[in-house]
Amino acid sequence: MILREPTVQLVAFTQFQTVPSIAWQTDSDRPAEQLVEFAGRMCYQSWNNPSGRTNQEYITNLLRQGHLSVLEHAQASFAISGISRSCSHELVRHRHFSFSQMSQRYVAEEEANFVEPERIANNPQAHAIFVAAVEKSREAYEELVKLLGEELEGWPDRRERRLIARQSARAVLPNATETRLVMTGNFRAWRHFLRLRGSRAAEGEIRRLALAIHRELVRLSPACFGDFQRVEQPDGVIELVTSLTAD
Ligand SMILES: Cc1cc2nc3c(=O)[nH]c(=O)nc-3n(C[C@H](O)[C@H](O)[C@H](O)COP(=O)(O)OP(=O)(O)OC[C@H]3O[C@@H](n4cnc5c(N)ncnc54)[C@H](O)[C@@H]3O)c2cc1C
Structure with missing residues (x-):
């Protein structure tokens, strides 16, 4: 069979559990976003939130400041199929992910x-x-x-x-030749991947894969991935663009 589009399925993502001894509230109901904010607040013990910052505002500020190690606590795993061995060869160059790939x-x-x-x-x-x-x-x-x-x-x-x-x-x-794999990474690694592989400089197949992964990641956490915009260029190429330069 000839395939033309990757299949991307989110198969696992971070859970979060509150710590009873820490009185803190957030307005996000997404576990990954709760964990990122919790980890950020741990750094400064800023549990009170006197300025009334939303979770989205808190995470956007982390992204702007480049305080990105906080994003490493949140993870997402994808089952990916319908990609070529040349695409997977490019994928595995990203050293902060874990891969389990179909054996030939x-x-x-x-x-x-x-x-x-x-x-x-x-x-x-x-x-x-x-x-x-x-x-x-x-x-x-x-x-x-x-x-x-x-x-x-x-x-x-x-x-x-x-x-x-x-x-x-x-x-x-x-x-x-088609390959299939599971790819797991933390949110910092996924942001780096999206910036490099969602760009028009990237090869078409891995760019379409990055677009498909971004679609899932933004559903999982708009605060951590919503700054990436899908921009259609005059020649029809769709790329991911963010104004936040740090990754
Ligand atoms: C458009 C494009 C064209 C490319 N063309 C080629 C090519 O022709 N030939 C080729 O071989 N590759 C090519 N690559 C692959 C590229 O060189 C990288 O291997 C790949 O993009 C992974 O990126 P990375 O090393 O930034 O990321 P990751 O491995 O995902 O690492 C993320 C970040 O962690 C840090 N990091 C990781 N490991 C180290 C380390 N050992 N030392 C210091 N810092 C580290 C760096 O800041 C790095 O940016 C290309 C990539 C792109 C996007």
Whole structure:
């Protein structure tokens, strides 16, 4: 199957529990926002809030000041599919996230999906070249798994035999091969990711992924991610822009 858009599902996020010994109230009912404000107030023991700041105002001030370590307490995990191995290669360069990615050794790729870049999809001739190329790679993979499996006939462990065949045969699968993963990070890391990968300088596939992740993060915490605006450029490219430069 040819895929063109990533699938992003929020699968886990921070919970917050009040501390009975600390008399403090916030107007946010979102656990991540409560935790960020709580952690910020811990720094100055400012539990009284005499100025009557809202949670949103409190967090915006943290973002403006660059007091960003406070955001590291809140976390979000996403299940991501429909992205290419080239996109995941860019993702894993971000060192403050945790990843669990589908194995090409344990999972057979005979039925692999492929992610088609938008520009290729929009050009019928390029699309035909793409489809023929990925199909040929898939066939070569299948043939290699079969051939190497036969060569290893008699190998004592059948499961290991399959692993050995797959780990060699995957060499012919293209960058476009779909991968799936779980990606977990704290809100500071997500902000950094959105700023770099939501920019028009980023490659199209990872930028669309950043847009999809931003959609979920802003639902989870408008105070922590609502400053990023989706801006459509004259050439149709949508990018994420924030006026808060620190990340
Ligand atoms: C448009 C674009 C083009 C790119 N092109 C290329 C390319 O051609 N080739 C290539 O190899 N990569 C390329 N990259 C990847 C880029 O170099 C980074 O590896 C990637 O964006 C992760 O960013 P980061 O290092 O800022 O972030 P993270 O790993 O997410 O780290 C976040 C921040 O933590 C701090 N940090 C993390 N680790 C260290 C450390 N060891 N020392 C000091 N500070 C640290 C830094 O402040 C860093 O910005 C590109 C990225 C973009 C957005």
